[in-house]
Amino acid sequence: MDLGRVAREQAKKVLPSAAQSYLRQELPAWKKHLRRNQSYVANALSARAFTSALRSPIRPKTVVWESFAGNGALCNPEALFRAMIDGPRYAEFTHTWVLSRKASDSAFLTEFAGHPRVHFVDHKTPEYYRVLETSQYLVNNATFPTDFIKRPEQTYLNTWHGTPLKKMGYDIADGAVDSRNILRNFMSADYLLAQNSFMTEQMYLSAYRLRNVFEGAIIEEGYPRTDHMFGPGAWVHARQVLRDRGIDAGSRKVLTFAPTWRGESFSRPDVDVQALRETIGALRRHPQLRDWVILLKAHQVVYEQLKDDPDLASVLVPNDVPANEVLALSDLLVSDYSSIFVDYLASGRPLALHIPDVHSYSDSRGLYLDIEQMPGPVSTTSTELLDNVTRILAGGGLDEPFPAAAHRYRQLAARFTPHDDGDVSRRIIDVVFNGNEDGYRVRRGFRDGRTRLAIYLGGMITNGITSSALNLLSRLDPNTYDVTALYCRSDSPDYRANAALIPDHVRHVVRDPGLLQYALQASMDELVKAPDDWRNAHLADAGLWQWEWRRLFGDADFDAAIDFSGYSNYWTRLMLHGSAPRKAIWLHDDLRADAEREIDGERPHRDNLYGVFKLYRGFDALVSVSPGLSRINAESLQEFAPAAKFVSARNTIDVERVLSGTDQIRFSASDAPTMSLNRLTDVIAELGRLYSYDTVVAEASRQQLVSTFISRGNWTTFVTVGWLSPEKNHARLIRAFARVHEQNENTRLLIIGDGPLRGELTALTQSLGIAEWVVFTGWLRDPFALMAECDCFVMSSNYEGQPDVILEARVLGLPVVTTHFGSVHSAMAGGGGLIVGQDVEALAEGMRSFIRGEVRAEPFDGGAYNAEVIGEFHAAVFGTGTAARPTAREGVPNRR
Template sequence: MAEKTRKIIKRKIKFVLDPLKKYIQDQEFRMRATYTKFLERKPIKEKTILYEAYHGQSMTGNSYAVFKYLMNHPVYKNYTHVWALKDENTVHEEYKNKRNVIIVKPRSRKYNNYLATAKYLINDTTFPYYFQKRKEQIYTNIWHGTPLKHMGLDIKNRGLTDHRNIQHNFLYTDFMVNPNKFTYETLLKSHDVYNIYSGYVMDTGYPRIDLMFNADKDAIRKKLSIPEGKKVILYAPTWRGKLNSKNDMSETLMHEMDKLKNDVNDEYIILLKTHYYAYEFFKKNGLSHLCVPNSMDTNELLSIVDILITDYSSIFFDYLPKRKPVIFYAYDAEEYEFNRGMYIDMEDLPGPFCKDFNSVVSNINNIDNVTLKYKERYEYFINKFNYNDDGNATKRLVETIFEGKSLNNCFKTCTNKIKILIYCGGFFNNGITTSVTNLLNNIDYNKYDVTAVDYGNDNRKEKWENLAKINKNVSVLYRVGTWNAKLFEWCRHRLLLRRGAYTDFMKKVMPSEMYEREMKRLIGQSAFDIGIDFSGYSPFWTTLFAFGDFKKRSIYLHNDMVEQANKKVNNKYPHRNNLKVVFSLYRLFDKVVSVSKLTNEQNIKNFSDIIDNYQTKMDFVINNINYNKTLELKEIKKTLKIENHIYLLSKNEYSKSNINLSGFEIPKDDNINFINIGRLEPEKDQEKLLYAFSEIVKIKQNTKLYIVGQGALKGYLEKLVKSLDLEDHVIFTGQISNPYALLDYCDCFVLSSNHEGQPMVLLEALILDKPIIVTNIPGSRSVVEGGYGTIVDNSIQGLVDGMTKFISGQQMNEKTFDYKEYSKQAINMFYDKICSLK
């Protein structure tokens, strides 16, 4: 007894000390905790502006253009101007001793202080993932170029969630400043936020292009030691090297610069504007005089350029208003197009497209002909992309953002539709995924904007394959980073995860403000009318939806949830701890929704004592189906014939060098073919089915049982088949992307489950008009009762009786399933019970 007491005390001490240990040892956690304190306790600095450009790499670009304008403006020159810079040496000389110009290192304590308190925030890329704008702050995002290369979701061969932090920043942006319509549409759509972006779009031009119009050309030429009378060629390639092979591209650039110097008319001075790595290489080789310093603003530099050579950089868009020639050099265009993708074909750009450097030199030496040849296309590009470039873009920005003047070309893209935010689950291969995919395909997108939220940090192939199946009208927000939480909040959160919120003490202790903050960090300033935790299994998402700012909150119960909590797999309870927390939060939802009438009745018995007003809160909405897809997929039967045996392919992967096929022999007409589809988990109870099937084989030798699915019990079930001598009769197919082709081949569907919500596979079997046998449990009974299938006792003998009935030729389904009428009923129930805001 003493030993047990010691263990309990030790466990409690560890529970108390772990958060403190985390705070001391985890710098990121400590930084976020401090930033959160700044957010909540520090007052807003009304006359302070925080600027950031290229993640703190330089004092250049759009942010610099706004800064320079304000520093020379009588009203704003005495504001406090804070620059986030990694290297103080990049500060322009004229600002180094200004008392009201402050330099902070990104992600430092001082930086986070200003990030949380500066009234005005200006960035040309993104603030860190933990950034969370306060209502009083004004965030202006002026992206660093017109996109030529694919962005966000459009990038080929991309990391599927690489755009998460850009998405996060856009949702906090008050003013998105753009040079043209193409840019704002591309940025918002490629980052999947066009319909939910709540800030203003300013189609007013980039401030940085004003720098090109207004630059002191003589001072720039003098700084770069350019002799009077000399013309300037600027070579500005995109960096395409790798950290471990920097010299490869740098040496190539050096040879190209030599060629330009030797083969181009000496009336030109050649300058190179390149990446930091290449610049360091040139510096080490005593050639830094050929490179433009990284601290020099590119647009001010463009003011003295007579010919621009570039590749995939959007620098040429900025240069177009000068109406001077551009030469495009991209030796790796095909590879780049394959890996990244382009919005504009290189052949369609307003200048010659060269794949080798000799062509570049040749075009320079014939520049008059080049100018004449591309004049018409050049003007087309200016009219499409540069219609705002008149040198006054910064003035328009300041008048709108700082002075509150309204502009005709300042507007919102956010629609007035009812907005739904939904967590769909982990997108595992299961009924929940099928159900939510069908729901999202059936919603009326003329009336609703739907946004799904997801962790976005899971590389499982099945997840991304399932996610790709959801309706393209659905926006997907991916969580980037983690909680902004104070130490004591984290302690209270851990206590909730341990105990749930059942007692009055825990209801007061749980850190609701932490959950509200995290939901806001996720969705930014977007407003949603309806929040739906469709999964209902994750404490993280349940807490966020329970405390999110919605007009109506709903949570789904896809099963007899107490049975799910008591589910045991390999001597462990996979859902017990999570569901203990989730159950305690049901009371905070407006609707606690089961997926069938009978399942709802069972859940009411279990939860009526912890849900206030359960009579109105607890309800049911039947699962949606996609009958067109089911009927379509049943016809897609990929087969392969080998030695008079026909195989149905479950995997069909191939490349140029190899092929990877797997499958199983198709059901034969002279056999009686039963099929079971479901996870190989205890609640599906394929063990009971196999024992029953072994009795059927004794009666009828020409019977087969196809078991479709994966799960924790696969190994056990395979051993059971062997011990029952059923190896010639039972076929484990594994998970297959299109089970409907096999289901169509089979004769009878058998579901042996011990508990279900409303099985999607039963609805799909009914769509294909298959005879059905189910065990007598509420979820399955709710689908087939009334003549749509045969209900048997939930036992081995019950299943034996049902399969024997089928073998003897007795009728299994008395009625035909009207799947069209069912589909209408399902979506209308969703609208009435989940979406109604009355």
């Protein structure tokens, strides 16, 4: 019954027209709220079932089987299940299959519906989470959801679903975020299944960065699903399976067309139905295939989009028929970059490749196997495909018409399917369920001796902490450190741009919320309410936070867990309960002052930061970013941790990035312009070919600013860079500049950055009558080229953790005039500028000193500085040597 329609009909009878109109307008919003509330209720029920299951005992001899998020009983799990269900040795095992609503009418479900030891659950229901977290064995060919936590008492086998020919994981551009749940599942697994050693090395260890963090075993014994292709009864059985599903092949030969999916997302594939119709039609009209059966085995993620197409109905193999059942009776396979053709190599029967989009597919996705390496003739049009099929049929295989392809076929078969012999399932079951590894190809021990670090980077918004974190990652030698960066997923452009700056060698663990979130939030609320002297705060709810760590990192171990942000009690608590013998947290500012700072009458950071302070006692090192700041934090936070835990390590700087910003855009001779540049439209088109348009616009803006504001005339240009917030005190700088400019009109001030005070600061320049000589650029991702055009860097902060921008200015060779604050000496070591008092006239006099030629830059060796800092970092985190200690001479920041 449509309750909305009934309500509208009743409203017409009793309400005036104006009220009826109001109801029509409000009904969509009411429906939206209803759906949202239904979602909240469903999540709450699932969360309750999930947390209850985590506290329940593991049920022995129980197995959960899942393929493609419950899309069917398919692939390797289906083959293993069938090999196990009737084995007398496993008669006491009970089995739960995960089948989504899409698979609710599958023949598999009908086949086992009455079986006393086989049960079924719908994907992501409360019952699903209950069995998932309480069964002894878990088998999946893809991934369990982001909520899943593999308990220590469970055994998890991930079989995956094919030898990859398309690039995977981190081998894909920007693949780290999209791979987050796959990596999480792999790190949680006790066993990973590899069809061959290529899959172990290229996919698991390299593309998914499992070296050093995978603690389980990789089994290289072939693929269970290929068992369907072998044995004396395989051919007969496969034909019977298809006959039962309405496809009667009789004794005729079979050609199977099995393309892979296309698109950017596995969950939202693109399907060119018309192209499939044309290819199938061309094959069916081929004279030499007149007596053949033509079948279309679509990838399981696109099946739903094809199953109701009348033109494909007679050839489309039902989704719940395992692909290898079809391969068992296929006399000729036509495929593309689908891993199904790797399985088929084990049969020795001929293969043709039809890849109309070979070039665009290769460019967009990337491939491990070039077109020249394919084990069969390749076609890009239907005409070419039919010609290749004709020659294969006439020659009785590949050897006569395509000898080079036949040679590649044999080479790839030996490389990719050396163990697919019809007995794979038995071997895998013996390893996983009986614990027998002797005599089998089981690989363990994937550590290479590097120091393993897990580092929480912070919120990944553009600020000083993110910049410092990215600089640190770029300076940690990948030959010495194996680094895992942890951060939370976001779709904001700012976040994505910063995530893209993480060095290529760094592993990403990207957090999505899970069903534990409700319990975690309650635990955080309790921590905030607890008294400040609660000495055992770091031990409270330890089991809950260890679960969350296992959810994100599985069984991975690290030598150190580092909270590089230090501003969120969720992340601080998570890192505190990580599986690492050393725990360190970074202190980027005078945090007691941060906690007490008022903004618009509120103290926005107080509750959260005091929650963080209560956890300090559980850390081995509380690392401030300068010796002076370490002393300040040790004094102001002494009730939360002993003084010996407060150490320091300065921030690194990305010297290469700073200097590359000053090296104006160039192109090589091979990229030289290819057309006349007499017209502006041609110039822009050519620049767009060589560089991104964002880069072109940014450079045009920079050059316009340089020519009109900085370089014009005999001017002195001061520059500052920073977030426009109270502690940076740009207002003091603007007032100081106004005094300088009053005496010297040939002065300019460039303020690079953005923030909440921009409007207020702009109004201040207008009220002082200097708006014409002060420019606010807004935020710039790479400000260094613009900084390099200026004459003197100036800073007016009340306090800083460590002023990285001063170091960057020194790398650029700029002299520095800065106010005095606690960490300023660590950035100004060796000279290079002038430190002045924290008042307007002192800053103005410092700027006048530069104009008089009394402030000069000094040489600054950024490489040597970074080498020292990495030594400080290691000493602070691991307690080795002498970590930098504060000196009594450094000043205390002004805490206004």
